[in-house]
Amino acid sequence: MQIRKGQRLPLAQLLPENLPDGSFQIQVGMTGLTTEVDFSCFGVDGDQKLADDRYMTFFNQPKTPCGSVSISLMNNRINGFYCTLSSLPASIDRLVITATIDGSETMSRVQSGFLRLVAADRPVAEFAFEGKDFHNEKALILGEFYRKDGAWRFCATGQGFDGGLPALVRHFGGEVADELPTDVAPARLSLEKKVAEAAPQLVDLAKKASISLEKKRLTDVVARVGLVLDASGSMTGQYRRGRVQEVVNRILPLAVHFDDDGELDVWAFSAKPLALPAATLSNYADYIDTVNGGWRKWRMLSYNNEPEVIKEVLAHYKDTAMPVFIIFISDGGVDQNAKIKKLLTEASAQLIFWQFVGIGGRNYGILEKLDTMSGRTVDNCGFFALDDLDSLSEQELYDRLLQELPSWFAEAKSKGIIN
């Protein structure tokens, strides 16, 4: 069946009955362009927004968490998507199939293009289009599968945006940092590759970290990464339940990406600070339970003395020529406000950015006021609190962790702290 631009149909009219588990394939293709076309599938909510980045399916994120949408490849290029609509979460209201190009060409140069539905290996419907349908677009919405009154429908949209992928991302409610880097593939692939070789269990996290790094335009940044772990008595439960090990797992991909030696510098602190051997892709797996005899033997679990560990971290990076990104985990009860404030104010001319993260606690004291603390050369601190590590998706966690880093880099550069 031929589908015309603008046509809207119940999907049941296009697909044969009794499809095995309701899955079908969407095939896409375009000829006439010299640039490579990037095909993606956006799974958006009822407001047409990409509320969950994990539902953007494309080359670097080849399937949705539910597995309902995955890319299909030919010669290592996307030639379509596999779809099982029945297993999509109810929050996904619409699947939007898009094509984007970079460079100076526009979609009016397309000789011929198609979006085809294939069921049980047989083409059942096709929407064909050509360059005459377009003007200056660099991003196209080819077709949309959407829920309506309890059934799925298809619309051959064939409209787009002159502004390419950034315009498309904005259309779906996403933020675009200034301008997307034109070629980020090498950096992000290299992180995935490094992790895939040494610690395949972390590949999924590495991909998510890559996406956040790309969004924040941090793919080319080189920095040391340090992790400071609250090991005061109130943290005991989180250590015992493996939550702190989870933190190490999630932070390590950032260190592998940013750091020249791929090592994550780690400190634990309670009444006193304790410098631990660096976490790496080869020792991370049981890090908390094994390093220095395991967390129970660290002689921690007393009260929390933040100023001492901050001093030790400052001393450790005193002569570094590279910027340093510190992630500081706390479960609250912060009471040495004046000392912390003085240390961080004095340190604001140094090459260190401090991202404080509160997990599962309260009374974060001065940490909550870090963003507005006056008297600093640059805003060198950020803070957010979570009830639980899993209060945020892994993707959101990376987004939050990296939230303030770009503006610190910019400010530190303008003040001559970073060359």
Add this chain to the structure above:
Amino acid sequence: MAISLSKGGNISLSKTDPQLKNMLVGLSWDARSTDGLDFDLDASVFMVKDDNKVRGDHDFIFYNQLKSTCGSVEHTGDNRTGEGDGDDEVIKVVLDKVPQDITKIVVAVTIHDADARRQNFGQVHNAAIRLVNQDTNNEVTRYDLSEDASIETAMIFGEIYRHNNEWKFRAVGQGYSGGLKALAIQHGIQL
């Protein structure tokens, strides 16, 4: 709360709003959210007899002839893009003034220059027609066409018709190819 109709449904205007005399027919659609030429939609009205034909060209109310000679139907003007909330085009109908031999008022919308711009109704989002009592501001009924519109370039949104001495409204949602010209010929306009 206005009664919402689906395609093919009808409602008695006289029963739903016995005070209804001066009626506003509001037509709305979303402005284009993607890049490219705007969707320029035009509303038209055919005042027809029992045989579904106009008495003459003066019974065809559109952007070049905004008011009927009897004064019962008035088109309030053209919105070129669909920008802004609320009704994009409004037609006023004074029911008591409609000549007796006119038994049906057909409200149609066409896409200007659709073929050259390669546009059709399937690309237009949230098209709707609603009837409002101008004196009380009460919305009498509405019909959302969104999923009933497809590859056609002209659509009859709805029709207001006489039935047993009362006025009724039907949600038509019927599309036509060939634009305004085809619709005009069908309703007996000599071109």
